[in-house]
Amino acid sequence: MPERLYGIRHHGPGSARAVVQELARQRPEVLLVEGPPEADGLVRWVADAGLEPPVALLGYASDDPRRAAFWPFAVFSPEWQAIRWAVDNDVPVRFFDLPFAYRLTGDTKQPTPAPGDPGPPSSEAPGGETVGPVEGGPGGETVGPVEGGPGGETDGPVEAGPGGEAGPRRPVDPIGELAAAAGYDDPERWWEDVVEHRGMPAFEAIAEAMTAIRDNSPEDPDDLVREAYMRTVLRETRKKYSEIAVVCGAWHVPALARKVAVKDDAALLKGRRKAKVDFTWVPWTYGRLASWSGYGAGVSSPGWYHHLFTSAGEVVPRWLVDAAGVLRSEGVPTSSAHVIEAARLAEALATLRGRPLAGLAEVTEAAEAVMCDGEPLRVELISRKLVVGERLGGVPDDMPAVPLAKDLAAQQRAARLKPEALERALDLDLRKETDLRRSRLLHRLRTIEVPWGEPAATRRGTGTFREEWRLRWQPEFAVRLVEGSMYGTTVAAAATAKVVRAADRAETLADVTALVETCLLADLAEAYPQVLAALDARAALDADITHLMAAIPALARTLRYGDVRRTDLAGLATVTASLLGRVCAGLPSAVGSLSDEAAKLLRDRVDGVHAAVGLLEDDGLRERWLSTLESLAGRADLHGLLAGRLTRLLLDAGRLDGAEVRRRLRLPLTVGTPPAHGAAWVEGFLAGGGLLLVHDEALLTLLDDWLADIPADAFDDVLPLLRRTFGAFDAGERRAIGERVAGPRGAARDGGSDGLGFDPQRADLVLPTLSALLGHDIGPGGRGAITTSAANGEVR
Structure with a gap:
């Protein structure tokens, strides 16, 4: 055969070096690379210095860009290096995988993987990433719903076979089988030893091993279609060139070397339709290239592979120097002595393990022991910044793009x-x-x-x-x-058009209100009149008081801070005032006979409107709102949560004094009133913070007396509400309240002017419960520590 087949590991730096060496020796007339043939016209950009890997080919359906796929390349990817060599040496390059356009028509026939089947092998994936609802794709990582599982790459979404059963699949990881045969439990390490470190091309040996594996494995129908197309392109190329180089995943080498009748390949490809697609180059990242990100053909350590490929020598010391730099940037003192000792330890570990050179495992363990002091977070920092890497590629400014x-x-x-x-x-x-x-x-x-x-x-x-x-x-x-x-x-x-479209389609008032704030934040002046018209229309039709209340905060923020963003907000004040007027008119009929959940919702809405009114520079609106709250706060049919909250808002606004608040608090806390109602009142009242109890001793005493008089059989029902209320206070507020309740140590309950006092006998009642919670017995002798901690708002 006139062609040489170079079966590579996708994103393997050793494979990349070996391919370049072989191409320089062979000097082919043409290069065929596994990839989408629609991207042939973009190969010339590889010669542009502005196209800096990691980058990816992006293909998408012209009529539906959501159906798209990526083909990522790093500087250490064999395909990238092969293309770079060909471009530098004026050798024509042609991608020869199954066209992406075939996949988008849904003509491929693929089986559905069984539950738990991780799909095709991650180490021999064809290098494409599927994005969105692609009806088939040339291969790759799926961003969004992954059909095939996290362990391997799927060649696009997979269709169900008869009955939903799984069709035949290739081995989960053929490279893993080769590594296991060589005595390795980690395929990554096998590749490091055999290819990355020793630089052995081993193309013939790998092809022979892959042939043996494929002879004993069921064929994947999708692979058969792809390889039929590859062979078709290869036959056409032989008619024009005598020296051909083929760079593809090692899994496909046996199929390309196999003699298959032309009619058999034609039968597999017959009748397939093409969709219209577009391609361009886009930047990529090492984080997205890493296999943990969901990319089946990815590698777990792209940053390490970049270092292996680009370092001319002294791989381990240079890596540890970079690791020291990472640690120093985070304030971790790391000296040159640390680097020297870590390098020696890494080399010693490699020798003990019979490895030719220290690999990633050795340098990581050495860095953890010597430079990180065994701290997992420091090791994770090195892994994130160096092992995976934070590199972002770039494309030329004049690259064809939308x-x-x-x-x-x-x-x-x-x-x-x-x-x-x-x-x-x-x-x-x-x-x-x-x-x-x-x-x-x-x-x-x-x-x-x-x-x-x-x-x-x-x-x-x-x-x-x-x-x-x-x-x-x-x-x-x-x-x-x-x-x-x-x-x-x-x-x-684009933002203006999308906001206008959303306003036209909005079904609720809250949807339109959010768009008003969007117009402000994004300065979409042309969309604002249409959004405001939609807001006016929805507000006129919406009779739900909670919807009207939910719309006001965003409008108030927009009015208050529009000047900061230099936005014209003419007309919005009128709409906001109208909404607030409707809320004030409708609120009295909305607060009666509410369930607990409805009361919580309305309480949140009242808080939102109250805060929003404070932003408006309109004293008339503020007065109308506070007058509405005053008329509601004294109603007997009000839910305790709302009654307490309205009282607190009026107190903070200066519309009630302390004496009136204490009078109102006594009503739900009197004997005969259900404790749950009193607890809800307290929850609503104290939702504004606990400092009020610190500074108002009479209020604190009143609340303490009520707690002490709650019957034992009702206390369990009240406790969750109280816990939720006091748990929302800041730690400092809880500590101050605890100190006020405790008072001077040993004081009688009714004695002392500096606090409410502390009753040791009553405190002893909680010791059995604390003993059960803490897992050991706490006798009266341990009360002192507990008392001190309780006074600080803590329990130890």
Whole structure:
């Protein structure tokens, strides 16, 4: 045969070095590489310095970008190095796997894996990653629902056979079988010893071993179709060239070397339809390349493999120097002596284990023992930053891409925000022009479902001049940008169109309200009038008081902080005032005869509206709201949770004094009132924090007396409510309350002006229960420590 078949391990640095050596020796006239043939026109970009791995080929259906797949490449991937060699030496390159376009039509016939079947071998996966609802794909990692299991790669979603049974599958891991035959329980280590470290091509030996494995394994119908196409391309290539190099997964080598009649291959491929697809290069990350991320053809240590491939010598010392740098960056003192001793230990471990050189296992164990002091978190830090790596690839600015992606790249440059694989914090001051531009860009991207930034929970929704974000770029955002292109060619246009569409389709008032705030945050001025019109229409039709109340907080935040973002909010104040008026009018009829769950919901809605009214610069609206609360707070049919909460809000607003609050508190806490009602009242009243009990001794005494008088048979029903109430207090508040209750040590219950006193005999009653909880007997002699701890708001 005129061709040489190089069966490689996908993403194996040893395979990459060996392939380049063999290509330089063979000097082929053409190179065939396992991959989607629709991407042949993109090979020329490999010569561009701007195409920096890790990168991936992205293929997607032209009419439905959600149906897409990736083919990742790292600098140490054999396919990448083979293509680079061919481009540098003016050798034509052709991808010769089954076209992606065939997969999208659903013409492939594939069996469904049985439950627990991890699918095809992870070490010999064909290198594509499926994204979204792809009806078949040339191979790869699935982002989203994985059909085939986490242990291996699936060549796209798998269709069920008759009865749903599983069809024949190739061995779970043929490379693992080779490693086991050589006495290794870890295929990764076998490859390190045989290929990565010794640099042995071993292409003939691996092909022979794969032939033996395939002869004793059932064939996968999907593999048969792919390999029939590969052989077809190979036959066509032989007609034009005499020296052919073929780089593919080792699993396929026996099938390509086998003599199969042309008619048999043609029968497998006959009648298959093609969909229209588009391809481009996109950046990739080592985190997504790692096998733990779900990528079947991935490797567990891409950062380590990058180091193996790019280090000219002194692999172990250089690696440990980098590890020391990682530790130092986190404040861990690491000296050159640590590096020297760790290198010696790694070499000693390799010698004891009969290995030619120290591998990842040895350097990791050495670093853990010498440099990390056995701390798992430090080892994890090295693993995340070095073993897996945080490298993000890049593509040239003039790479063919959808206009939306090009506009985003321009926006990123203008805002001086560089996509990074590593998560990082971003603190924005919205009074600064650059930070305001960054905030708008991040919010617009979230609108089109590209969540490059996630607002930090500590700042989200506070409406201040500052925002905190967590930024991390994910490769699959490239697909989201393609999907978003149907809405517009710029980020602003796409976000505007999507918000307008969502407003038209919104079914509830809350849905539209969220869009109003989105218009503010993302500065979507063109969408605002249509969203406001939708809000007005939904508000007029919605009669549910809880829906109206849920809409007000976002509107109030928008009104209060619109000036910060320099947004025109004309008309929104009128809608907000109208909603609040309807809430004040409808609330009296909504608070009567409520269940516990309904009372909790309404309590949360009241809190939200109360906070929102405080943001509005309208004294008339605030007065109307407080007057409504005053009229409701004294009603006898009010649920205890609401009665207590309204009393607390009026106290904080200065509409009630301490004496009136204590009077109202006595009513639900009197004998004859169900304890559960009193506990609900207390829960609602104290939801604003516990400092009130610290500073109001009369209120604390009243509450303490009520607790002491609760009948024993009712206390178990009240305890969960009280625990939930006091458990929400800050630790400092609980400690201060404990100190106030304890008072001077040994004081009588009715004595002492500095506290409520402490009764030792009553405290002894809890000792049996504490003994059972803590697992050992606590006699009266141990009461002192417990008392001291209780006074500090703790139990030890």
